[in-house]
Amino acid sequence: MESLLDYGVFFLTMTGIYAILALGLNLQWGFTGQFNIGVAGFFAVGAYTSAIFTTPETASHLGGFDLPFPVGIAAAMLASGLIAVLVGWGTMRLRTDYLAIATIGIAEIIRHVLKNEDWLTNGVRGIPGISRPVESEAGLLAVVLAFVALVYLLIERARKSPWGRVLRAIRENENAVMASGKDVSYFRLQAFVVGSAIMGLGGALFAHFNGFVSPEAFGPLYGTFLIWVALIAGGSGNNKGALFGTLVIWILWSGSEILTSRLPVEYVTQAGALRVLLIGIVLQVILLYRPEGLLPEERPKLGKPGED
């Protein structure tokens, strides 16, 4: 019973971290229509930045600077945001699949840098001993959920604001937004940077939860694919959908892991591939029967003047 509870806490913490990543992606894809399939890159930069800032000094990688947890979080968001400024500026003219290819390339470059620049990241050996802000598992869950709530509220407010309206308009038709006097490039850059900074936050929380980061964790499957599936399944454009989709996909993903881990050893590897297939099939079914996701984008409630 106790182990089940422990598992529940572990599960919800992971879900919370991925929910933050999905909210960041929703800002980029769901609101603005930016096809970023390099989520893993910004996720990784956040995780490593916080790890480097908060671990004690060592010869095996840059720093560590032994700074407190909040500084690590802030630095992670800043670092991911800064990378996003560079990437966003460099890819300013790219749309749809072109942006997708560019971002996937950037995520891979980041992963290879993490793998090979030993002085910075300790290479494939990774960075161990990342401290937690609170000792207990439940306490950490509370911290993660508090961040989920904060990000959700801020992003939801932004979605309903004129700022979010311009982003959704950009998703629908850039020419008309230009004709409406908005600086489309500037808004697109903002969405990209803010979304990426949120992914950096998710990365930092992941680092502190896991206690260890290595390039392995930020491959395309865990770093990008699952987050995209969660958002699409949940309902892109809808922040509640991003949260709900993450929960559904993590239930499937962890649930199938519990099942496959009971198989004889020789089948476990194949079963891993089957899990990815299962997620793919679930996504197909959702797209066929609920093309806009489980919770489609909400239409804003606009009453008569003076109401609300």
Add this chain to the structure above:
Amino acid sequence: MIVIDNVSKHFSGIRAVDGCSFRIAKGRITGLIGPNGAGKTTLFNIVAGFIRADTGRVLLEGKDVTGQPPHRLFHRGLVRTFQIPQEFSRMTLIENLMVVPAGQSGERLLATWLRPGRVAAEERRVREKAEEVIDFLQLGHVARELAGNLSGGQKKLLELGRTMMTDAKVVLLDEPGAGVNRTLLAKLCESIRRLNEERGYTFCIIEHDMDVITRLCDPVVVMAQGRVLTEGSMNHVRSNEAVLDAYFGGGAAARGDDTP
């Protein structure tokens, strides 16, 4: 108001606009006509900053604005509509209009978090303005419909509505009448005339429907093959040999293509 001075634009060998010059006079409704492929829309795109001219200049109220991006020109009072309506499909009609007003403080992310009261107050004003425009265009019954679900004619009115959400000085309309039924078209012309008379908007209208041009426009500029063929009143233009040749049907084929 606007001076188009010797503007040219080539697309991989095709001379879309070829040394075109004319003026859009303040307070007037200028018609821009010509056969398909005459370069009218390309010229609009250049004037509104959507594409860059190879050569030539565009002056807006005496200032050289050549090559400025659309959002800058918008803030100088230049607004355009599109030949094919460019609505935000998955947003409501009223939201489509509420995007337009400039300088909304809620367009700054920090303000939406830190100054919610101010943002909400401005938002109410923007919504009231949008309601006004919707009433003016008699679209009240579809104000909360997704713009993608509107009819072709309603989308055309939405395009016009956008130009009314800002203090435009000069409005470029690209075929506002195309695909609009007669009743709605009369309403559209009426709206344009009222905006011109009551709010002092300057218009330049590309249109193939000679009815619309005759009813609204003076002067009329005729373009063919990227150049200005002639300009003047509709009567003057109609009697011009070259225009008859190029546009009103020097041959049966031309008549079949372009007379409405």
